Amino acid sequence: MAKLYLDSLTCVTTEDWTDTDEPKIVLEGKGTVWRGKVLDGQTYSVDYACSFTGRIGVILIEVDDPDPDDVLGYKRITDTPGTRTLHFNASGAEYVLTYAVE
Numbered sequence: 001m002a003k004l005y006l007d008s009l010t011c012v013t014t015e016d017w018t019d020t021d022e023p024k025i026v027l028e029g030k031g032t033v034w035r036g037k038v039l040d041g042q043t044y045s046v047d048y049a050c051s052f053t054g055r056i057g058v059i060l061i062e063v064d065d066p067d068p069d070d071v072l073g074y075k076r077i078t079d080t081p082g083t084r085t086l087h088f089n090a091s092g093a094e095y096v097l098t099y100a101v102e
Ligand SMILES: [Ca+2]
Pocket: 015, 016, 062, 063, 064, 070
């Protein structure tokens, strides 16, 4: 059993043209674990911890209403210990998720 800690989400470039993005982080088997309103160049504390076995999928979604949400990427985190980053690039948006596995 490994422990996952999602530390922070940096929005390098928003997906929406106007003002803020509304990203949410979905973990496979856990559902939505974080959501926020973010601006270009800002870093936001996520501060979420859970246990997992083997690997766990992470999906970053940019919520649009009433339009369909934008899926910015699906990544897998393995149980190899360490502090790392995941880069999400899609639809002109760029996000960096910092996490630790122990
Ligand atoms: Ca959008």
